[in-house]
Each structure stands twice: as C-alpha cells, then as structure tokens.
Amino acid sequence: MDLFSSSNAALSSSPLSEILRPKNLDEIIGQDKTLGPKSKLGQMLRKGYLPSLIIWGPPGTGKTTFALALSQHFNAHFENINAVDAGAKVLREVGEKGRDRRLQFQQKTVLFVDEIHRFNKAQQDVLLPFVEKGDLVLVGATTENPSYELNRALLSRCRVVVFERLSEEDLSKIVLRAETHYKKPLERILTKDAINNLLEYSDGDARRLINSLEILYNFTKDQEDGERLDVNDMRELLQQNPLGYDKSSEMHYDLISAFIKSVRGSDPDAAVYYLARMIDGGEDPIFIARRLIILASEDIGNADPRAISVAVSGLQAVEAIGLPEGAITLSQVTTYLACCPKSNASYMALNNARALVEKTRTQPVPLHLRSAKTALAKDLGYGRDYRYPHNYPTGWVEQNYLPEELETGPLYEPTNRGFEKNIRDYLNWMKGQKPEK
Incomplete structure (x- = not known):
C-alpha cells in the first residue's frame, strides 16, 4: 500500500476550507494587528505563553482556524465543542481529562468553544475551576460582545481578542x-x-x-x-443574495439595530433605508413587524397612544398578505412611528416599579383595596372604606393605592411631548385638588 498516494488522495477529497486552512500562526490571514509578530499577543504566543482567550469577531474571520493553529503551535491536545450542545456533564468530563493530561503527560489542552456567548451561568461555573488550575486553556469564539454575555469570574481569567473583518x-x-x-x-x-x-x-x-x-x-x-x-x-x-445579507450574521444584528435607532431618533429617511436593505436582503417581515410593536410602546408610548395600534395592525396586515406587498405596510408603519413624538416614560415607569419591588419585596395590599368576595373577607375589613371615584363630581378622589409603608416618588413621569402632555397636565391637576371628605 502506497501511504503517500493514500495521503494525497485523502487531501484531494477534503473540502477546500480544510486544504487551505493555515497550519501555523504565521499562515493566518487578516489579523496581523492582533496576532502578527509585532503585536503584543503575537509576541506572547511566540515566546511560549498561552493564556485563555475570548475571540470576538464577525463570522468567517478565522476564529476556529486560529484555535487549531494555536494548539498545533503549542503541541496541545485540541477539543472542539459548541456551546449549544455541551451540557455541564460533557464540560466536566473534558475538564477532568484535561487535568489528567496535564498531570500525567504535562500536555496542555486547548478547549475551543464556539458560540461561547450561548453558555449559561451553570456551564460557565463548571469551566471556571478547570481554567483557573490550568487544566484547560479556554479559547472561546463569539460574535457578541463578551462583556455582556459572560460572567465576570470567567471573563477576568481570559484575554479578549478582537478579530476584524477581512479586507x-x-x-x-x-x-x-x-x-x-x-x-x-x-x-x-x-x-x-x-x-x-x-x-x-x-x-x-x-x-x-x-x-x-x-x-x-x-x-x-x-x-x-x-x-x-x-x-x-x-x-x-x-444562489447569491446580491446584498450579501445573512440572517444569522452580524449584519442582521447591525441592520436591525440601525433601523430601530433611526425610528427612535425620528429619522424616517434612514429608517426606511434600513428597512429596504433588510427586506431586499431576505429578512423575515414578521420579525421586523414585531420589533416595531416593541418600539411603539418602549420609545413612543403615550406620546402617541395610536402608535401601538398602528404597529399591531401592521403585523396583522403583513401576516395576512405577506411579501412583496407587505413591505409597503412595513414602510407605512416605519415612517409613522419615526415621525411620532417620542417618550420612554412608560418603559421607565416599569423599570422603576421593578426596582422598587426588588427593593421592598412583598408589601401587603391595603385593606380597602382588597377583594371582599366572601363573608370572612368582609369581616376582616377587606374593601372597607374604599372610595369609588365615579361617585365624585370630578371622577377622581384622593385615596392611597400603594402599600401603606411604601415610600416612593413618582414611578411614571410623563413628558411634555405629544399626547403625554395632556396626561401630565391631568396628573398635575389632580395634585392641586383639595381632598374630598
């Protein structure tokens, strides 16, 4: 048997990505600023120091290739897992084998974790002791900002490396x-x-x-x-998309981010531009319509109470007619919301209320607001002394609605923009009323 011809045959049948894959650090293309001989990390690696790394960059920039070249450079054992598929049991087994390899053979184990931003806290906690003791050299790859996705304990033991899109x-x-x-x-x-x-x-x-x-x-x-x-x-x-749009790529997140920020920033021209790029690039119109509903409440709210109705109607229309005509509906909703007065007061009110609940936990509901559906409840005073606002000339009466021991300022503070100005004026009017007996 001719071993050389067998080896060449195997190579020729391999995918081009494997054939062209760099075999060492010097063959890696496009990351000279980060990995080149003049870079700090490049010098560290070439001097024999191998820290745990988090590689943050767009798809196709060489994150997996770098991890492989790294393990070959250090003659390390290479383990490759995906964060979506690896449970705590698998991670623990990999860590224990890495520990045995280090103690018995003095060999490093490079653990490459693709999509590491998908790791939950439990998975990260399993990895942490193995990384701390040097049983595993973690090389995590992510397209998301690692400071948002990874806990501080794990992140503090890794060096974050930014990979750039290839020129x-x-x-x-x-x-x-x-x-x-x-x-x-x-x-x-x-x-x-x-x-x-x-x-x-x-x-x-x-x-x-x-x-x-x-x-x-x-x-x-x-x-x-x-x-x-x-x-x-x-x-x-x-089967090329002329716009090079990939719904799983960084561009997907960048465009929807720019789209939402343009609507929030009241720029209908920029908003409809990004809308066109997404629609013509193959984005799911339902995804866009749902994001507009969220924006209508979060960024417009009571400054224009019609915004939420327009956005919901837009989703229903897109579901009913689909593309291409549904794009016209999305354009109408987008331009309407972009031109609305803006307020995040409702969104902030919810955040303020949640913070108050977290701080004060479960405070008892005042007796006069409790349900008095049973005789026992009535005997206990539930519902007693409740004032029914419609029994008063103005449709309003001063009454305490929050738990008695709860001290707080306003949670909802309406702006002076759009319809919300009317709400603000009404709240100010109530504050100026004399208590009715």
Missing part, C-alpha cells in the same frame, strides 16, 4: 492560495466584473469566499479556455 487585500491572498491549489488563475473562469463582485459579496468573510471558490472551480473544471462566467452566471450558480 479585500486579505481576501485576494485567499484567492491566490486557491489558484495555487487548483493550478488555474481565477480570471480564467470568471470575468473581471465577476471577480470583483465575488470579493464584494464575500464581505470580509473568508468562509463564504472559500465555499464560493470551491463551487466555482468544481463547476468549471471541464470548461474550455476562454469560456468564463459573468456576474449573472456566478450569482445563479452560488
């Missing part, structure tokens, strides 16, 4: 490696415009580029010289 120059280096592997320049199978479009479509995502290159080279391997794919051919072959 067009970086992507061109990947193309060059693919050309070397296939022994054919990309310009022999794609027009110049198609190549430029491919780099633009990849949007700094090495994984997307490599997967596209693999499809393109395999599709055109029997193609005659001079026969090249143009932009439309390539888009059809790759």
